[in-house]
Amino acid sequence: MAEFFHGRFRSLHCSAPFWSLRGVEETRELLAVRQDTIEPPRISLNRGAMLTVVTDGGYGYCATSDLSHTGLQAALDRAGAWAEATCDRSVHCHSPQDMGAPRGERVGSGCVRASPSRSEIFDLLADECRQARGDPRIVERYTALELREVEQVYFTNTGGDVRQRSSSAAPYAHVAANEGTDTQTRSFAHARQGGVETIGTSGFPGCGARLADEALKLLAAPNCPAGTMDLLLMPDQMALQIHESIGHPLELDRILGDERNYAGTSFVTADMFGRYQYGSPLLNVTFDPTIDAELASYAYDDEGTPAQKVWLIRDGLLERPLGGRLSQLRAGLRGAANARACDWNRPPIDRMANLNVEPGTSSLADMIASVERGVLMRTNVSWSIDDSRNKFQFGCEWGELIEDGVIKRVVKNPNYRGVSSAFWRSLRMVGDARTFEVHGTLYCGKGEPNQAIDVGHAAPACLFSAVEVFGGENP
Amino acid sequence: MKEQFFEIASGLCEALRRDETLLCRLSGERSDFARFNHARVRQAGSVEQRLFSIRLIRARRQASASLALTGRADDLETAHAALAGLRETLAQLPEDPWLLIAEEPRSTSTGRRGRLPAPEEVVSAVTTSAHGLDLVGFYAAGTIYRGFANSFGQRNWHEVDSFNCDWSLYLHADKAVKQSYAGFAWDTSAFESLLQDGARRLELLGRPSRTLEPGEYRAYLAPRALEEVTGLLSWSGFSARARATRTSPLLRMEHGETLSRMVSLAENTRESIAPPFQQDGFAKPDKVDLIARGELADALVSPRSAREYGLAANAANGRETPEALDMAPGSLRAADALAALETGLYIGNLWYLNFSDRAAGRITGTTRFASFWVEGGRIAAPVNAMRFDDTIYRMLGDNLADLTADRELLLDGSTYEERSTASAHLPGALLRSLRFTL
Structure with a gap:
C-alpha cells in the first residue's frame, strides 16, 4: 500500500510551496455472537487519501477515495484552491516554512491475520456467550471481536516520508439481567494495540460467566448510598475520568476556541500553564505515545510531528497542553504530537492519544483500608460534563461499599458528581504499579466535521476524598 | 454516481450463482466543509467519498463487506474480489435464524435539487458579515447520495443537495448565542439577517450572569x-x-x-x-x-x-x-x-x-x-x-x-x-x- 501511494504521490504536480499526501488503508472485521446466534460478519476495506496545500497565509485540504492519478491530482488542485481562497481570512497566517519534512517508520506489534481462524474465533465468542446463559433473569448476552489493521503514509513535497502500521484485536462482551423494572448490565472491553495473540491474556476467556454472575448480583444489590464520602476509582473508570476532565480540558484547540461551537470550550486558559495547581501533588499525567500496547501509540502524528512522551501535569502542577504543531504556533505554548485525524477523509486536529496517570506508591489494600466510608466503582456506564469540562456527573456499572476499611457489599447504580477544577485536588492516594492497567476507547468524538477517534488511557486505581456520591431511582 | 452504482450492482448480480442473493448499498457524498473561529477560517476543505457495501446470502447464511470505491473502471473488479471473499466467508458460517430480506422489488427514485453557491462564496459571506463578531462555527454543504440494489431487481436512489451552517456568537467565556441556517438553497441575505438577530441577542448575555443554587x-x-x-x-x-x-x-x-x-x-x-x-x-x-x-x-x-x-x-x-x-x-x-x-x-x-x-x-x-x-x-x-x-x-x-x-x-x-x-x-x-x- 505504501509503495502504491508513493508512486501516485510522485506523479502529482503542484506549484504551492508546501503540499502533502496522507494515505490511509484500514481493514476491519467485526465478528459477534448474540443470544447464541452468530451475527453476520462485517468486513470493511476503507482506503483513501487527503491532499493538503499550504501557501503563504492559506491552508486547504481535499480528501478522496478516487486514488487514480486523475482523482488525486484533482484533489490536490482543489486543496490548492482552498488554500488560495483562505489565505487572507484564516485564523492563523499559515507558513510553508513551518511544515516539517519528517522521515521515519513504525510497525506496531501483533498481527490480526494470523491464526486462530474465523471459525475458532466464533467458537470462542459463542462459548463465552453460552457461559453467560443459565438464569432466566439474564435477558441479553453479546460477545464480539473487532479486528483492525491500519496502514498510513505521509509524504510531503519537501521530502517527508512517514510510514506507520498498527493493528488491534478488541474483544468485547456485555450481559444484561432483568427483574421487573430493574435491568443491570455488566460489560467487558479490552481496547489495545496488538494482534489476536493478546486475546488469551485480555481477560476475555471466562468473562461470560463472570459478567452474568455480576449482573445478577447487581439486581439483588441495594442502591449506592448517597452522601459525601471517599471514592475509589478502579483503572477502567479512571480512564473515563482522565479522558473527560483532564484530556478534553487540556486540548489546546478548545482553549483557542476552535471547538466552542461543538465539543465545547475549556475552563483551562492559556495563562494557567506553568502555574495552575490542577490536582493534588500526587497527580502526574503524561502524554505517552510510546507504550506499545496502548491504543493510540504512534511514532509521528498526522502532521508528521515526531511523537514522544511529555509531562502535562507534574506533582499536580499544570505544565503543558495537548496541542499539535499548529496550535502550538497559534498559542505560543509547547504541546505534544497530537494532531490526529480519524481517517483519510477528515483533517488533523488536536486530539488525545495515550493520556495516562502515572502510578503512585499505594497498594490497593492500603487504599481500601484507609477508607472510613466510601464506594469503590468500576466500569463506566454514564458520562456527562459541561462544555467547559468542569461540572461532571459519571456513573458506573459496579460499586462496592467500603466501611471502616473493609468492603462490605455490592451496590448498584453508583454515580458521583463534582467539578474538575476541585476534584483532582481531592486525590489523596494513588495506586502503585500493581494496580496500573492500560485501557482505551475507539470512539472519542470531536471536531467539525465530526471525528470519532481511538484514544488510550492507562492509570492505577486512585482514591479521592469528600466526593458527592449517589445511587439510582429518584434523584 | 447513480449510474456507476447501478452498473456495479448489476455486474455483481450477473455473476451470482443460482442459489445466491445479493444486496448492494451505496453511501456517498461530495461535500465542502469550512470551520470558523473568531469569524475567520480555521480549516476548509472538500471530501468526496463512495462507500459501497454488499451482503451475500446463500442457504440462509449471510455476510457483508464494504469498500471505498474510486469512481473508476477498476471498481467492478474490486467489488468482484469482495464478493469472492464473502463466498469464502459464508462457507464457514451456520444458518442465520434471524435473516430477513425484502424479496418484493419496490424501486424508488427520490431526491431534491438545491441551489448551493461555490463554497468560497459562503466563506467570504460568513467572514465578511461576521466581521467584528466572535463567530465560531461550521458550514457543510454538497450532495448526499444513498443507493440500494438487489438481485431481485429492486433499485432505489436518493440524492439531496443541502447545506447546514451552524454557528455560535460568543460574548465572553461560555456565554454565547447558538444559531443555525440549514436548507437546500443558500441565501446570503437570509444568513445575514439571522446573524444580525443573533448579535442583538448577544446584548442580553452582557448582563451580569447568575449562578443558581441547586x-x-x-x-x-x-x-x-x-x-x-x-x-x-x-x-x-x-x-x-x-x-x-x-x-x-x-x-x-x-x-x-x-x-x-x-x-x-x-x-x-x-x-x-x-x-x-x-x-x-x-x-x-x-x-x-x-x-x-x-x-x-x-x-x-x-x-x-x-x-x-x-x-x-x-x-x-x-x-x-x-x-x-x-x-x-x-x-x-x-x-x-x-x-x-x-x-x-x-x-x-x-x-x-x-x-x-x-x-x-x-x-x-x-x-x-x-x-x-x-x-x-x-x-x-x-x-x-x-x-x-x-x-x-x-x-x-x-x-x-x-x-x-x-x-x-x-x-x-x-x-x-x-x-x-x-x-x-x-x-x-x-x-x-x-x-x-x-
Whole structure:
C-alpha cells in the first residue's frame, strides 16, 4: 500500500510551496455472537487519501477515495484552491516554512491475520456467550471481536516520508439481567494495540460467566448510598475520568476556541500553564505515545510531528497542553504530537492519544483500608460534563461499599458528581504499579466535521476524598 | 454516481450463482466543509467519498463487506474480489435464524435539487458579515447520495443537495448565542439577517450572569434543548430489540408508567429528508407512532428483530433509532413562552445528556449557550451552566405544563463518517419543575 501511494504521490504536480499526501488503508472485521446466534460478519476495506496545500497565509485540504492519478491530482488542485481562497481570512497566517519534512517508520506489534481462524474465533465468542446463559433473569448476552489493521503514509513535497502500521484485536462482551423494572448490565472491553495473540491474556476467556454472575448480583444489590464520602476509582473508570476532565480540558484547540461551537470550550486558559495547581501533588499525567500496547501509540502524528512522551501535569502542577504543531504556533505554548485525524477523509486536529496517570506508591489494600466510608466503582456506564469540562456527573456499572476499611457489599447504580477544577485536588492516594492497567476507547468524538477517534488511557486505581456520591431511582 | 452504482450492482448480480442473493448499498457524498473561529477560517476543505457495501446470502447464511470505491473502471473488479471473499466467508458460517430480506422489488427514485453557491462564496459571506463578531462555527454543504440494489431487481436512489451552517456568537467565556441556517438553497441575505438577530441577542448575555443554587425551578426547553432529551431517549428508547431485552430507558412504560397525554412522538419519514428506504432495501412506512398520548405505541422494528421476536418489520435501521422524529405540537404560542414561564429558567440548549439510572428513566445533562433566568415573564440574567438530574416521567409527565404550537424542523448536523440525513420536528416544552443538582 505504501509503495502504491508513493508512486501516485510522485506523479502529482503542484506549484504551492508546501503540499502533502496522507494515505490511509484500514481493514476491519467485526465478528459477534448474540443470544447464541452468530451475527453476520462485517468486513470493511476503507482506503483513501487527503491532499493538503499550504501557501503563504492559506491552508486547504481535499480528501478522496478516487486514488487514480486523475482523482488525486484533482484533489490536490482543489486543496490548492482552498488554500488560495483562505489565505487572507484564516485564523492563523499559515507558513510553508513551518511544515516539517519528517522521515521515519513504525510497525506496531501483533498481527490480526494470523491464526486462530474465523471459525475458532466464533467458537470462542459463542462459548463465552453460552457461559453467560443459565438464569432466566439474564435477558441479553453479546460477545464480539473487532479486528483492525491500519496502514498510513505521509509524504510531503519537501521530502517527508512517514510510514506507520498498527493493528488491534478488541474483544468485547456485555450481559444484561432483568427483574421487573430493574435491568443491570455488566460489560467487558479490552481496547489495545496488538494482534489476536493478546486475546488469551485480555481477560476475555471466562468473562461470560463472570459478567452474568455480576449482573445478577447487581439486581439483588441495594442502591449506592448517597452522601459525601471517599471514592475509589478502579483503572477502567479512571480512564473515563482522565479522558473527560483532564484530556478534553487540556486540548489546546478548545482553549483557542476552535471547538466552542461543538465539543465545547475549556475552563483551562492559556495563562494557567506553568502555574495552575490542577490536582493534588500526587497527580502526574503524561502524554505517552510510546507504550506499545496502548491504543493510540504512534511514532509521528498526522502532521508528521515526531511523537514522544511529555509531562502535562507534574506533582499536580499544570505544565503543558495537548496541542499539535499548529496550535502550538497559534498559542505560543509547547504541546505534544497530537494532531490526529480519524481517517483519510477528515483533517488533523488536536486530539488525545495515550493520556495516562502515572502510578503512585499505594497498594490497593492500603487504599481500601484507609477508607472510613466510601464506594469503590468500576466500569463506566454514564458520562456527562459541561462544555467547559468542569461540572461532571459519571456513573458506573459496579460499586462496592467500603466501611471502616473493609468492603462490605455490592451496590448498584453508583454515580458521583463534582467539578474538575476541585476534584483532582481531592486525590489523596494513588495506586502503585500493581494496580496500573492500560485501557482505551475507539470512539472519542470531536471536531467539525465530526471525528470519532481511538484514544488510550492507562492509570492505577486512585482514591479521592469528600466526593458527592449517589445511587439510582429518584434523584 | 447513480449510474456507476447501478452498473456495479448489476455486474455483481450477473455473476451470482443460482442459489445466491445479493444486496448492494451505496453511501456517498461530495461535500465542502469550512470551520470558523473568531469569524475567520480555521480549516476548509472538500471530501468526496463512495462507500459501497454488499451482503451475500446463500442457504440462509449471510455476510457483508464494504469498500471505498474510486469512481473508476477498476471498481467492478474490486467489488468482484469482495464478493469472492464473502463466498469464502459464508462457507464457514451456520444458518442465520434471524435473516430477513425484502424479496418484493419496490424501486424508488427520490431526491431534491438545491441551489448551493461555490463554497468560497459562503466563506467570504460568513467572514465578511461576521466581521467584528466572535463567530465560531461550521458550514457543510454538497450532495448526499444513498443507493440500494438487489438481485431481485429492486433499485432505489436518493440524492439531496443541502447545506447546514451552524454557528455560535460568543460574548465572553461560555456565554454565547447558538444559531443555525440549514436548507437546500443558500441565501446570503437570509444568513445575514439571522446573524444580525443573533448579535442583538448577544446584548442580553452582557448582563451580569447568575449562578443558581441547586433545587427545583420552572423551566422552558426550547426545541433545540428538547432535541437533546428526545435524542437521548432515541438511544434504545424506541427499539423493539431493547424492549424485548428489557434494556430500554422507557422500561417502566412497559409496566404501566405513562407520560403526559400531550406527548405524542412518531417516526415521520414522509416529512423528512431521509431516504424512504432503509439499508436492507425495505420501504419505510410514511409514519410509525412511537408514543401516542403519553403511552407506548409501536416500536421501531428492524428486519432482524422482526425475525428474532416474531414481529412485523417496519423498516427500521439496524440500530432501531429514529431518523425523522416528530413530536406533536401543544397549544402554547412560542411567542408567549416567556410569559407562561413567568419565573424560571429559559433553556436554549442542553448538552451532553446521559442516564443517571437508565432503567428508571432518570437522565442528567447541563445547560449550554444562551440560557436565562426569567422573572415576571422577562429575561432577567444569563445563567451559568447548571446540571439537571431528573426523570423523564417527571419532565414529560406530571411536570409538563404545555408544548408550543409552533415547531422547528431541526436538520441533524452530524458529520461522523458522513453527513447525516436525519431530522427532528419538535416544539418547545414548558415544565412546571426541573431538578438541578450542581
